[in-house]
Amino acid sequence: MGRNVLITGAAGGIGQAMVAATLAAGHAVAALDRDEAGLAAxxxxxxxxxxxxxxxxxxxEHGCLAAVTEAAVRLGRVDAVVNNAGIGVSSLRPDAETILPSIEELDAATWDRFFAINVRAPMLLLRAALPMMRAGGWGRVVNNTTSFRTMLRVMPYGATKAALEAASAVWATELAGTGVTVNVLIPGGPTDTPFIGAGATWPREQMLRPAVMGPPLAWLLSDAAAGVTGQRITAGRWDAAAPEAAAAMRAIGWPELGADAVWLSAGR
Structure with a gap:
């Protein structure tokens, strides 16, 4: 059965691959981007x-709400939100992927913009689309975060993706049993798209191809993945023959670190 899917950052490399895979799976797509020429292409x-x-x-906030409203008008309703849009450190300077930004480079405006696009926007889009998903008893939320290594090394990008990862875990728990699933999908390493600036020193030929994101996304949007929620999938390791294999799928975030918590005893 075809669904109605909103994909953000749709005109970029990974977004293009996601759109192609989603259309090929028989779904309707509202492709959102700020790049008018990219959307035309x-x-x-x-x-x-x-x-x-x-x-x-x-x-x-207005842009986020307007996007969901327009998607609902074009599609009739929104059944799934794929939060792929993001801003990375190459927007600060072309070599920032390999010569990482220092704290001296990060003023308040930069910090706020990264969090607005990478964290606040996914929340606002989900919040706006959720009533439609609840009404239908079916929904999919797929968030593109990043590797734990990047979260611990790259500011402010890593901090925003760690926040989105944590939010994804919370939303999956909150929406359990509603028919709405929340999962994370990441490439698994540097991907050959314009998101990585020209000044990065990694060999482009060794990077992942954007197309790796397509098959696992199509699976997550399918009824076959109805019981899968609260999981992060590494697309570069995903195997369609064994979609839930541990090699590519694990719980969102790192829940084992929860054992570090010290709980106060009753009455204290």
């Missing part, structure tokens, strides 16, 4: 399909 690449392009900016 995306539409040209998928003529005659159930693709609807939407230009919008997720840096503002």
């Amino acid at each position: 995306l539409a040209s690449a998928h003529p005659g399909t159930a693709l609807h392009t939407i230009r919008g900016d997720l840096a503002t």
